[in-house]
Amino acid sequence: MGKSIVDKIWERHIVHKEAGKPDLLYIDLHLVHEVTSPQAFSGLRMKNRKVRRPDKTFATMDHNVPTINRQQIDDQVALNQMTTLEKNCREFGIELAGIDSPEQGIVHVIGPELGLTQPGKTIVCGDSHTSTHGAFGALAFGIGTSEVEHVLATQTLWQSKPKTMKLEINGVLANGVTAKDVILYVLANYGIKFGTGYVIEYCGDVIKNLSMEERMTICNMSIEGGARAGLVSPDETTFSYLRGRKHVPKGEIFDQYVENWKSLASDEDAEYDKVIEIDGSDIAPMVSWGTNPSMTAKVDGSIPTEAECATELEKESLARALAYMGLKEGQKIQDIKIQHVFIGSCTNSRIEDIRAAAEMVKGKQVHPGVRALVVPGSQFVKRTAEEEGLNRIFEEAGFEWRDAGCSMCLSMNADVVPSGEHCASTSNRNFEGRQGAGARTHLVSPQMAAAAALNGHFVDIRNLNKVEVL
Amino acid sequence: MTGFQELGGKAVVLDRANVDTDQIIPKQFLKRIEKTGFGKFLFYDWRYKAEGVPNEEFVLNKPENQGATILIANENFGCGSSREHAPWALLDYGFKAVIAPSFADIFKQNCLKNGILPIVLQEEEVKLLIAKGKEKAMILHIDLVEQKVTNHEGFKATFPISDYWKTMLVNGWDEIEITLQLDDKISAYEQANNL
Ligand code: SF4
Numbered sequence: 001m002g003k004s005i006v007d008k009i010w011e012r013h014i015v016h017k018e019a020g021k022p023d024l025l026y027i028d029l030h031l032v033h034e035v036t037s038p039q040a041f042s043g044l045r046m047k048n049r050k051v052r053r054p055d056k057t058f059a060t061m062d063h064n065v066p067t068i069n070r071q072q073i074d075d076q077v078a079l080n081q082m083t084t085l086e087k088n089c090r091e092f093g094i095e096l097a098g099i100d101s102p103e104q105g106i107v108h109v110i111g112p113e114l115g116l117t118q119p120g121k122t123i124v125c126g127d128s129h130t131s132t133h134g135a136f137g138a139l140a141f142g143i144g145t146s147e148v149e150h151v152l153a154t155q156t157l158w159q160s161k162p163k164t165m166k167l168e169i170n171g172v173l174a175n176g177v178t179a180k181d182v183i184l185y186v187l188a189n190y191g192i193k194f195g196t197g198y199v200i201e202y203c204g205d206v207i208k209n210l211s212m213e214e215r216m217t218i219c220n221m222s223i224e225g226g227a228r229a230g231l232v233s234p235d236e237t238t239f240s241y242l243r244g245r246k247h248v249p250k251g252e253i254f255d256q257y258v259e260n261w262k263s264l265a266s267d268e269d270a271e272y273d274k275v276i277e278i279d280g281s282d283i284a285p286m287v288s289w290g291t292n293p294s295m296t297a298k299v300d301g302s303i304p305t306e307a308e309c310a311t312e313l314e315k316e317s318l319a320r321a322l323a324y325m326g327l328k329e330g331q332k333i334q335d336i337k338i339q340h341v342f343i344g345s346c347t348n349s350r351i352e353d354i355r356a357a358a359e360m361v362k363g364k365q366v367h368p369g370v371r372a373l374v375v376p377g378s379q380f381v382k383r384t385a386e387e388e389g390l391n392r393i394f395e396e397a398g399f400e401w402r403d404a405g406c407s408m409c410l411s412m413n414a415d416v417v418p419s420g421e422h423c424a425s426t427s428n429r430n431f432e433g434r435q436g437a438g439a440r441t442h443l444v445s446p447q448m449a450a451a452a453a454l455n456g457h458f459v460d461i462r463n464l465n466k467v468e469v470l
Numbered sequence: 471m472t473g474f475q476e477l478g479g480k481a482v483v484l485d486r487a488n489v490d491t492d493q494i495i496p497k498q499f500l501k502r503i504e505k506t507g508f509g510k511f512l513f514y515d516w517r518y519k520a521e522g523v524p525n526e527e528f529v530l531n532k533p534e535n536q537g538a539t540i541l542i543a544n545e546n547f548g549c550g551s552s553r554e555h556a557p558w559a560l561l562d563y564g565f566k567a568v569i570a571p572s573f574a575d576i577f578k579q580n581c582l583k584n585g586i587l588p589i590v591l592q593e594e595e596v597k598l599l600i601a602k603g604k605e606k607a608m609i610l611h612i613d614l615v616e617q618k619v620t621n622h623e624g625f626k627a628t629f630p631i632s633d634y635w636k637t638m639l640v641n642g643w644d645e646i647e648i649t650l651q652l653d654d655k656i657s658a659y660e661q662a663n664n665l
Contacts, residue, residue: 020633039503039554042505049646052656127551144553154656192546196572226574292488317487429492429550431492431493433515434492437515
């Protein structure tokens with residue numbers, strides 16, 4: 001029987017195995033941010049423990065950094081959290097991309113960008129969207145703060161081997177359908193817990209043809225389906241993305257690495273605990289209408305009705321979601337009016353996302369009454385976009401152009417959607433209150449968000465040449 | 471953490487599915503750098519109306535539910551963000567166990583590491599508890615060693631837990647301490663793999 005990439009990475013990382021216990025796994029890369037780490041460092045200090053491998057630990061601040069006027073931070077509690085991270089990194093010898101660093105950005109954007117993320121690595125971070133790094137064929141998953149402390153102290157984690165799921169997407173995506181729509185479609189069809197207990201391996205023609213940025217978007221939202229990790233077997237696309245990045249070896253050693261990485265890809269006859277097949281040609285641009293990511297419909301569709309609900313629980317969830325969202329059952333998706341647009345987050349804030357959105361808005365104007373924000377995923381993405389003149393395209397169209405951070409993805413900083421207002425957002429969670437108390441989030445692709453910004457409501461970007469764009 | 475073999479106490483019903491950690495503890499409270507003091511912010515947006523006025527309709531605010539130590543909820547409890555502030559808030563509020571038909575993976579781990587018992591019961595059993603608990607306040611008894619949930623009215627259910635976690639919780643062991651005893655093995659692994 002062949003092995004899947006998960007089997008291979010797992011085997012290579014077992015430090016200790018004992019019957020009746022989880023395996024003790026070695027962790028190759030530990031990413032740290034300001035929100036989920038302070039208590040872990042305090043824990044170390046209390047017990048007089050050291051960080052075992054500061055050289056395999058990398059920190060940044062992203063969750064509550066301001067994306068405007070960075071020199072002047074008014075929120076004292078947030079500021080305290082940032083300076084605490086600075087202090088902790090200094091004391092324990094950890095490299096930090098702080099607020100002034102040219103490398104600063106959302107932890108899941110800068111890991112790949114700096115080449116810290118590599119195939120075959122075990123990668124953890126106190127953040128559930130660590131699954132993003134799986135796009136490189138790494139086993140990457142989110143952990144809690146106790147586990148952060150454990151990894152800091154021991155560079156290992158006790159883990160039971162998860163089940164494996166193969167999610168195969170074949171066929172061809174229609175024009176205007178993006179990686180974001182693929183994962184939203186999966187969630188709309190399989191729900192928010194189909195992946196619980198599994199690692200999802202994404203494969204098939206559609207995945208093979210995606211860029212690294214697009215693969216990251218899909219792996220990123222594995223957790224929205226309940227899966228702690230999602231990954232893609234590494235291939236030429238992966239290797240060429242990594243070549244020349246800061247933390248990736250160069251020359252001959254790189255070639256040796258590539259040979260090793262190639263051996264990680266799942267064998268043809270690998271077995272999985274579960275297999276799902278999807279026809280890529282059925283996927284449309286998707287828009288979430290409810291309060292979890294599975295409450296999502298095709299842009300040319302409508303919100304479900306109570307009569308369509310299979311169970312009482314579903315009926316209640318629908319009613320609760322519609323009450324919160326201020327929407328009606330059966331309402332057409334394209335009739336939903338929006339007041340805010342957020343292009344950003346670890347799901348969709350990489351240079352390709354910014355370019356795709358810029359393409360849509362070039363020479364056009366944001367709809368009156370819509371406030372639109374572009375928040376690049378990293379300062380590096382920001383600089384690249386500025387070199388390409390994309391910031392000017394956005395600003396001339398009426399978008400705000402910001403510094404890098406999580407921003408309106410979770411609105412821990414000042415970027416908040418007011419209560420009762422609708423936001424077309426390229427982020428990953430539409431939970432109640434996520435973008436601010438009472439805020440109403442609609443998850444979409446960057447292209448769909450850009451089109452919504454110009455029109456004040458959702459439009460089917462597949463028909464854009466037919467739509468009157470203001 | 472102190473170990474325990476059994477728990478007993480008042481159970482309160484939160485009859486909702488897919489309760490995410492953003493609801494358990496909203497992001498504005500994640501800026502603190504301590505582990506304690508999160509209890510007053512538990513379920514904040516549901517527990518309070520605007521300007522911090524308690525929402526009397528919310529289960530935790532009902533007089534008969536004061537002092538509850540066991541939370542009963544519906545499927546997929548704790549989904550979403552990995553924030554350990556969620557179990558910290560539950561613990562600080564006074565909860566020692568959560569009963570549901572299913573939990574999200576990371577949340578479940580986070581509970582165990584903080585000594586909160588995440589108890590998975592069959593859907594039918596949870597339904598029964600939810601129905602009973604909604605009628606009147608209910609006292610439950612949890613036996614970790616026997617892996618049983620019971621009450622005085624004859625309710626009886628067993629729950630799964632790995633031997634590993636049972637041992638850890640019963641003894642109140644510190645996982646890091648245990649791992650550090652394997653330091654030689656970790657070093658050997660690092661050497662063998664040129665790390
Ligand atoms: S962008 Fe959003 S989802 Fe991603 S790490 Fe930041 S807060 Fe979490």
